[in-house]
Amino acid sequence: MISIRALTFRYPTGEFRLNMPEFDVAKSEKVAVIGPSGSGKTTLLNLVAGILTPLSGSIEVGGTGVHALGDTERRDYRITTIGFVFQDFELLDYLDVMDNILLPYRITGALELGSDVRARALDLASEMGISGLVSRHPTELSQGEKQRAAICRALLPRPKLILADEATGNLDPVNKGHILDLLFQSVDHHDATLLAVTHDHELLDRFDRVADFHDFHVWEAP
Numbered sequence: 001m002i003s004i005r006a007l008t009f010r011y012p013t014g015e016f017r018l019n020m021p022e023f024d025v026a027k028s029e030k031v032a033v034i035g036p037s038g039s040g041k042t043t044l045l046n047l048v049a050g051i052l053t054p055l056s057g058s059i060e061v062g063g064t065g066v067h068a069l070g071d072t073e074r075r076d077y078r079i080t081t082i083g084f085v086f087q088d089f090e091l092l093d094y095l096d097v098m099d100n101i102l103l104p105y106r107i108t109g110a111l112e113l114g115s116d117v118r119a120r121a122l123d124l125a126s127e128m129g130i131s132g133l134v135s136r137h138p139t140e141l142s143q144g145e146k147q148r149a150a151i152c153r154a155l156l157p158r159p160k161l162i163l164a165d166e167a168t169g170n171l172d173p174v175n176k177g178h179i180l181d182l183l184f185q186s187v188d189h190h191d192a193t194l195l196a197v198t199h200d201h202e203l204l205d206r207f208d209r210v211a212d213f214h215d216f217h218v219w220e221a222p
């Protein structure tokens, strides 16, 4: 599902350098990404999502060369293929929770917003235990509730690849397990693939595989 070759990346400013010779994730695999803070985990997810562009090398996702997409294609790719649970959620405060969950459908012609989608959004919200909160705004939610809303938004378009950046980070242990159950269920149900950054080492044995950022060579600054 993901095939990365000879990837190099750096931000326009700062010393950070990422050099990833080879990284693969099979279809339907659930892979946990671990590594110290600042090692590039979020950067990797952004590269796979097409939010950042590599300096050199290739990133293929489901046969699409993400590194070579133009702006419009990249946007459509992101919205139709990727479900992204951001580390800081990226919910829009001026929209209520339901409209946040429906957001992917509002910002692209590549997805069609019908009554079936609204019904599924409500189903997801109740699976996540936030069906009573859908008319609230994100400012009126706890961190854990925001996280659940962000997960609903990521899952709604039934993405082939789910990228989760510490999706269980702000939750208590019982909810952590529950959210992971829901993520895994959704991944299995839609035959999707999961790449999840996590700091919760007690959850690691639930994944198929762990990718440790210690194994990726980070360039020395020249």
Ligand code: ADP
Residues within 6 Å of the ligand: 011, 012, 013, 014, 016, 035, 036, 037, 038, 039, 040, 041, 042, 043, 044
């Ligand atoms: P992690 O998610 O593993 O904590 P990140 O991928 O967020 O790490 O960041 C990797 C490194 O890149 C850090 O040193 C961080 O300071 C740096 N970095 C992140 N975003 C930017 C940016 N927009 N510009 C410059 N440096 C950045």
Ligand code: MG
Residues within 6 Å of the ligand: 041, 042, 043, 087, 165
């Ligand atoms: Mg991060």
